[in-house]
Amino acid sequence: MHTTTVGLVVRQLRGDNCLTYLIEDGTTRDAALVDPRADRVVAYLRELDERRLRLRLVIETHTHADHLSGAAELRARTGAAILISERAKSDVATGRLRNGDRVTLGGHTIDVIASPGHTDDSVSLLVNGALLTGDALLIGGAGRTDFQNGSPEALYETLHRRFAYLPADLIVYPAHDYAGRTHSTLAQERQTNPLLQMTDRDAFVAALRAAQPKPANMDAIVAANIHGVRPSPRVTVEELGRLLDEPLAPLLVDVRTPAEYRSMHLDPSLSLPLDELGRRRGELPRDRELVLVCWTGARARLAAEQLTDFRTRVLEGGLRACQEAGRLVVQGKAHMSLERQVRIAAGAIACVGGVLALTLSPWFGLLPAFVGAGLVYAGVTDRCGMAMLLAKLPYNRVVDAKGGTCAAPIGVGTCAAPTAGGGGTCAAPIDPPVR
Secondary structure, three states: OOEEOOOOEEEEEEEOOEEEEEEEOOOOOEEEEEOOEHHHHHHHHHHHHHOOOEEEEEEOOOOOOOOOEOHHHHHHHHOOEEEEEOOOOOOOOOEEEOOOOEEEEOOEEEEEEEOOOOOOOOEEEEEOOEEEEEOOOEOOEOEOOOOOOOOHHHHHHHHHHHHHHOOOOOEEEEOEOOOOOOOEEHHHHHHHOHHHHOOOHHHHHHHOOOOOOOOOOHHHHHHHHHHOOOOOOEEOHHHHHHHOOOOOOOEEEEOOOHHHHHHEEEOOOEEOOHHHHHHHHHHOOOOOOEEEEOOOOHHHHHHHHHOOOOOEEEEOOHHHHHHHHOOOEEEOOOOOOHHHHHHHHHHHHHHHHHHHHHHOOHHHHHHHHHHHHHHHHHHHHOOOHHHHHHHOOHHHOOOOOOOOOOOOOOOOOOOOOOOHHHOOOOEOOOOOOOO
């Protein structure tokens, strides 16, 4: 947990690769949460209680596409106001943010800077020496601009115009980091961030035009965040252990992908992927309680939104909580990594090409040459076309348990498409600038 202690206190609360911020006035005990996750609401409330804070504000830097927001549930539990950009679609916001606004928290103010680019509703927050950038500026990169009305042109204006006038000693706190880092400074980013060094507007725009796979479950997550994620009945790991010993035990429904289920699951449980729920809901019993399971609980909450006519509860903390408690989890067959699949496929193509070149036609010798050239290109650029093709196979449609609440992080392997700071759902694909 990283903090700043000038005026308002900023505390970083990490949840996988997503970063939430607790801002507090130590005198009035008023607090704000920035970009809270739905699966961490209980932890936030515990943190507030332990610090004897009153939650006054929930601030969203943008409409999130990779995780469910905890804003609506936090308002339902605490009465806190929800603030989001005037450009955002939201059924739960109680206030709107505009460029230049000053938001009061206790005896201090938070300055709002409109920061479009990653999305059209992005804002950054200036808090006494700290800049909470959302996904407009990440450590070593920036947010991708290919969905949610994102615009590389707008992001250029944000990074090279609006942020250009800010003090260099500001601490940069992003909404995501995919390499375990906590913060940076604006001076450091100006020296090392490829996108801040890329002053040519056309080159900047071209760099961010690269196509990337759409985050898994994105449409459902965005819709849920716009309408507000309703509180779902929960069951803890300990409670579930007791329930499973009862005669009328609930049915465990695992809504992750088949590959994830094969690698780890609860036993007994039914595998029913979230994207198949609509057409397979007839398989579920109506006379039995359902406990919905995923890695963290976020996809299970999306499933609960679709199963309002069933008796459902969400496993609090998901399979990760079970694993940490050392209970219930059955380890299955490990999923073969993309890198290993690429090695096997490349070797097979080269061998077959060589045999055919010797037995049928020398032209088949182009196959090993083509594979070799592709591997050289992948080594030089860290972009592997074969990995991208293999990743589209159903077997490889896996959501990385460590890469976000629901969306599949990209760029986390040797041959996967590179993104800022080692990859991630919201990071833009960039290469270092040519000097």
